[in-house]
Amino acid sequence: MGFSTDAIHVGQEPDPATGSIVAPIYQTSTYLQDALGQNKGYDYARTNHPNRKALERCLAKLEGAPSAYVFTTGMAAIDAVFRLLRPGDHCVLSESVYGGVFRLTTQLLVQFGLEFSYVDTSSVEKIEAALRPNTKMLYVETPTNPTMIVSDLAACGRIAKDRHLTLTVDNTFLSPYLQQPITFGAHIVVHSMTKYLNGHSDCTGGVAVLTRAEDAEKIYFIQRSAGAGLAPMDCFLVSRGVKTLAVRMERHDANGMAIAKFLHGHPKVDRVVYPGLPSHPQHDIAKRQQRGFGAMISFDLGTLDAARKLLNHVKLCSLAESLGGVETLISHPATMTHASIPADIRQRIGITDGLVRISVGIEDIEDLIADLEQALDKI
Ligand SMILES: Cc1ncc(COP(=O)(O)O)c(C=O)c1O
Structure with missing residues (x-):
């Protein structure tokens, strides 16, 4: 199906119980268990709920990946992605990355033993010069906020492949409609859904889109353990926004x-x-x-x-x-x-x-x- 058809229909099937064309908002924190250890797929809203699942299916499809996990903000999604790194790992980032990412990495994540270098990722030479033996991730925002620097995604994808790095791309400024980083070799795509994906300035949200099952498993673990998964009403709002x-x-x-x-x-x-x-x-x-x-x-x-x-x-x-x-x-x-x-x-x-x-x-x-x-x- 085409992009618009997917944006309108994936995860948005009419409600089987009532025929409601628009998925209901499951505004509940907990779910009735049929018997001990038996439920209808949901038990507690921090862990998962139907509105979250619907939005995640849709966004994974639009970015061309098998899975996606949505969070309360873009920063929560980005924080979860950095938690895929281990103490002692190094990450190269676009130097004019969004200010919140700069603050998160320089003031918080360094306290947990992660190392970060900020370079002009529009230059392949500068990226390569910044790589160290312990570099595990290349994190590229393109275009950057607010300097609008564009990085060559195919070149970044090649570096990531040759050096066995995870390529993470912040696709917030363009949305999957205007740019598809996975087709250029990105392993992870993040968005502040607060922006174009929702598009109506009426809620915050973030998403991490994942191409690899091992990353998906870890991100889902972080989402349900740390508890920053997006709430039903906000998932509903973003799902509505994505349709247009x-x-x-x-x-x-x-x-x-x-x-x-x-x-x-x-x-x-x-x-x-x-x-x-x-x-x-x-x-x-x-x-x-x-x-x-x-x-x-x-x-x-x-x-x-x-x-x-x-x-x-x-x-x-x-x-x-x-x-x-x-x-x-x-x-x-x-x-x-x-x-x-x-x-x-x-x-x-x-x-x-x-x-x-x-x-x-x-x-x-x-x-x-x-x-x-x-x-x-x-x-
Ligand atoms: C490019 C980019 N990435 C991430 C974020 C963080 O998103 P949020 O404000 O939803 O936490 C922003 C916020 O402005 C942004 O512009």
Whole structure:
């Protein structure tokens, strides 16, 4: 079946008990046992529940893997994936990885004996130079948040294969509709489902998609033991969101390109970073491995003052953290999402004080351009 058919139907079969087309929300913490040791497949909602199982089946199918496990947030899913490593193991990560991943690895996971190196994963040479005898994982975010650096997934897949590494890819910015990392050799795909997969900014969630049975077994153990599996109502919301993923992503993609072109031609904007523009350093790689360019754009207004003026004057675009919802969100990475990254590292990886990130929604494009135009006029 095609992507949209799978997104609508896998895991979403009509309820056999009532015929309800939409799966009911199983808002219960526990399940009646028929007899000692006998149940209908569920016993306790931390361990599993039908809404979680339905969503996990659907997401595994969309990413092209045998299994997926959903968590309360993207960070919980990513934390579970790092727990596949053992004390003394080393992981190479994209240096401009999402700020929360930087905080988790540098401030928490190092306390458990894991080692991390942050490199520009758009460079095969830099990845190879960072590898050590104890390197076990290559963790790539592409495109990166918010610097929009694209890594060559086929090259990463080759390195992982040659060096026996687990390749984990954060596919949050594009969703499985626009990018399928497993086809390039990824073993694990993670998402913040809070973003495009849910798409309506009304719950948080995360998923780890797994190609190998041994990883799946461990991740399921972590999910049910540590207890960060996603609750029924939130699974229902993400399942509902996923049904429209393809049409939303088409519109996000078209709006993203239109806003990138508008900003690129605007005299008050110093620099636009969007993989869909030929000026982007990895434009050709993005064209090769992505089905579209998405709707995440960063642009530099030169100074904090200019960025503040724009952000204080937008009316339709909302000044808020997060991304990937139907509504346009705009933010200032240096003081918001990436504030936990030290200033010198922020500067080095291009998160300047004048950098603004926009998550272009699916509103009418004329309205979005008019809003940005009037706010840019205030600078
Ligand atoms: C690329 C990326 N990965 C992971 C996360 C973490 O997801 P969550 O906020 O759902 O924990 C985010 C959050 O913004 C993100 O942008």
